[in-house]
Amino acid sequence: MDPKGPSEGGRDSIWTVDVEQNKVRLMRIFVEREDPTSKEADDLMLRRFLRARDLDVEKASALFLRYLxxxxxxxxxxLISESEVQNQLAEKKMFMQGFDKKGRRIGLVFGGKHQSYKRDFEEFKRFVIYTLEKLCGSMQNGEEKFIAIGDLEGWGYSNCDIRAYIAALDIMQNYYPERLAKVFLVHVPYIFWTAWKIVYPFIDDNTKKKFVFVENKNLKSTLLEDIDESELPEIYGGKLPLIPIQDSTA
Structure with a gap:
């Protein structure tokens, strides 16, 4: 028999939940005093900001008020309308593909279709927001996170856009914290590592752990660990046709 007793793990889980709930209450008192519109946020949202700052109420509150x-x-x-991001949508680089085995929404982006030389920076940022709003707004059954597949097939220097990558990270990490569960990077060309080394320092420690580089020979088997074949895009050996994000529904 485990000398710690069979229920010790359960007690630890309950203690953790109680700590989070108490900190959510403290955070709510603080943020509502600073910004009355905070009352519209539910406890799940406040908890995401808390977790993003390792349950530090002061730091989480500052981040949340900045978000508002x-x-x-x-x-x-x-909302961001499609007319505000029409040039980005025209590149047909972003798709929203079913759900994984845990019920998390799947996003698929083709990095090789991003035209860095002609993108408008402000429109690109709106497109990032549009994408995140669509992914988060289509979650089901109380799920709070999504996973992503970043396909870099054909990616080259003409697609490299460090400023845009850093801006996307800033939006996701600061304004949509604890929404990303995992990113599979597939078909990664050697020249991508130059860009990765520049962007890597801008990724926070929690987010760094969520990137998975997939070898071509293990692509389908790796994705099938998280995604059923019926939900896996056809281009990776699954059965789901590609669905442009603007055409995808919940």
């Missing part, structure tokens, strides 16, 4: 201010400026109408 950012959202009013970045999404004044409550």
């Amino acid at each position: 201010k950012w959202r009013r400026a970045a999404i004044p109408n409550g």
Whole structure:
């Protein structure tokens, strides 16, 4: 018999939940005092910001208040319309593909279709927000996270856009914390590592752990560990046709 007793793990889990709940309550008191619109946020949202700052109430509150201010400026109408990102959508680089085995929404982006030389920076940032809003807004059964597949087949120097990559990371990490579960990077060309070394320092420690580089020979088997064949895109040996993000529904 385990000398710690059969229920010790359960007690630890309960203790962790209680700590989080207490910190959520403290955080709510603080942020509502600073910004009354915080009342519209549910406890799950506050908990995501807490976890993103390792349960530090002060840091999480500052991040959340910054998020509220950012959202009013970045999404004044409550959403990003397709007409505001039409050039980005025209590149046909972003798809929203079913759900993984845990019920997490799947996003698929083709890095080789990003035209860095002609992109408008502000439109690109709106496109990142549009994408994240679509992914998060289509989650089901209480799930809070999504997974992504970053396909870099054909990626070259003409697609390299360090400024855009850093901007996308900033938006995701600071304004959509604890939403990303995992990123599979597939068909990674050798020249991509130059860009990766530049971007890597801008990725926070929690997010770094979520990147999985997949070898071509193990591509299908690796993806099938998380995604059923019926939900896996056809291009990776699955059965689901590609669905452009603007055409995808919940």
